[in-house]
Amino acid sequence: xxxxxxxxxxxxxxxxxxxxxxxxxxxxxxxxxxxxxxxxxxxxxxxxxxxxxxxxxxxxxxxxxxxxxxxxxxxxxxxxxxxxxxxxxxxxxxxxxxxxxxxxxxxxxxxxxxxxxxxxxxxxxxxxxxxxxxxxxxxxxxxxxxxxxxxxxxxxxxxxxxxxxxxxxxxxxxxxxxxxxxxxxxxxxxxxxxxxxxxxxxxxxxxxxxxxxxxxxxxxxxxxxxxxxxxxxxxxxxxxxxxxxxxxxxxxxxxxxxxxxxxxxxxxxxxxxxxxxxxxxxxxxxxxxxxxxxxxxxxxx
Numbered sequence: 286x287x288x289x290x291x292x293x294x295x296x297x298x299x300x301x302x303x304x305x306x307x308x309x310x311x312x313x314x315x316x317x318x319x320x321x322x323x324x325x326x327x328x329x330x331x332x333x334x335x336x337x338x339x340x341x342x343x344x345x346x347x348x349x350x351x352x353x354x355x356x357x358x359x360x361x362x363x364x365x366x367x368x369x370x371x372x373x374x375x376x377x378x379x380x381x382x383x384x385x386x387x388x389x390x391x392x393x394x395x396x397x398x399x400x401x402x403x404x405x406x407x408x409x410x411x412x413x414x415x416x417x418x419x420x421x422x423x424x425x426x427x428x429x430x431x432x433x434x435x436x437x438x439x440x441x442x443x444x445x446x447x448x449x450x451x452x453x454x455x456x457x458x459x460x461x462x463x464x465x466x467x468x469x470x471x472x473x474x475x476x477x478x479x480x481x482x483x484x485x486x487x488x489x490x491x492x493x494x495x496x497x498x499x500x501x502x503x504x505x506x507x508x509x510x511x512x513x514x515x516x517x518x519x520x521x522x523x524x525x526x527x528x529x530x531x532x533x534x535x536x537x538x539x540x541x542x543x544x545x546x547x548x549x550x551x552x553x554x555x556x557x558x559x560x561x562x563x564x565x566x567x568x569x570x571x572x573x574x575x576x577x578x579x580x581x582x583x584x585x586x
Contacts, residue, residue, distance in 0.1 A: 345470025
C-alpha cells in the first residue's frame with residue numbers, strides 16, 4: 286500500500302498539474318471506487334461537475350482536492366490506486382475506474398507561460414479496487430471523514446512530546462504503534478521496518494518499556510527514511526504504484542531490511558529475517574534488533 290512518500294509524490298504532482306482547473310465532466314466507469322459516497326455514481330459526478338479545484342492536500346495516506354464551494358474530492362489509493370494526469374484522447378488504461386475532464390487553466394498560463402492552458406484528464410485507475418473517491422461536504426480545510434487521522438511526522442503541528450507520552454503508555458509493540466494512524470499517520474509497513482532497523486529496535490519492543498530517547502530515535506529515523514524515499518519518488522515493487530505521470534519510484538534500491546529475507550544485513554552481515562505480522566511481513570536483523578524477552582518466551586512455548 287502506498288505510504289507517506291508515495292502519496293506525497295502524487296499530491297505534489299496534482300498540485301502542479303490540476304489546481305486551478307475546473308471539472309468539466311465526470312465519468313464513473315465502475316461503481317465500486319465511489320462506494321463510500323452516499324450520492325451514488327450519478328450524484329458523485331453531479332456534485333463535482335463545474336467545480337474548480339483550489340488545492341491539493343494530504344493527511345497521512347489520504348489525499349483531498351479542495352473545491353471552490355468548500356467541499357472536497359477525497360481519495361485513498363488503497364493497494365493499487367493511481368491518479369494519472371493524461372492528455373485527452375489517449376487510450377484508456379485497463380483498470381480505469383473514474384475519469385475527470387479538466388478545463389484549461391488560463392490564469393496559470395498567463396502567470397507562468399507553461400502548458401497548463403491545455404485541457405487534461407485526471408484518471409483514477411485501480412486494479413484491485415480497494416481504493417476509493419468521495420465528495421466530502423464542507424471538507425475543503427479538512428474532510429471530517431479523516432479528522433481522526435493523526436498528523437504525520439513532517440507536519441509542523443505534529444506534537445512529538447504527546448506522541449512519545451502516548452507510546453510509553455501502551456503495551457503494544459512499537460511497530461504496531463507506528464502503524465496506528467491515530468497516533469502518527471503516513472508510516473506503513475515498509476518504512477516502519479526501515480526506521481526500526483536504523484534505530485536498532487525490534488518491532489515487538491513494548492511501547493511502555495521504551496525510554497523516551499528510544500521513541501524519539503525511531504521517530505527521527507522514520508523522518509529520515511521517508512524523507513529519503515520522497516526524494517526518490519517513493520518505493521515501487523511493481524507497476525501498481527506510480528506518480529501522476531506513470532513513473533515508478535526508485536527507493537526500493539535503498540532499502541536495508543524490507544523484502545531482503547536471507548540477505549546480509551548492511552550493518553553487521555547477519556542474514557535478514559522475516560516473520561508474519563498482522564497478515565503482512567516484518568523484516569529485521571536478529572543481531573542489530575534483538576528479539577525482546579517476551580517474544581523469546583512465547584517462541585519457546
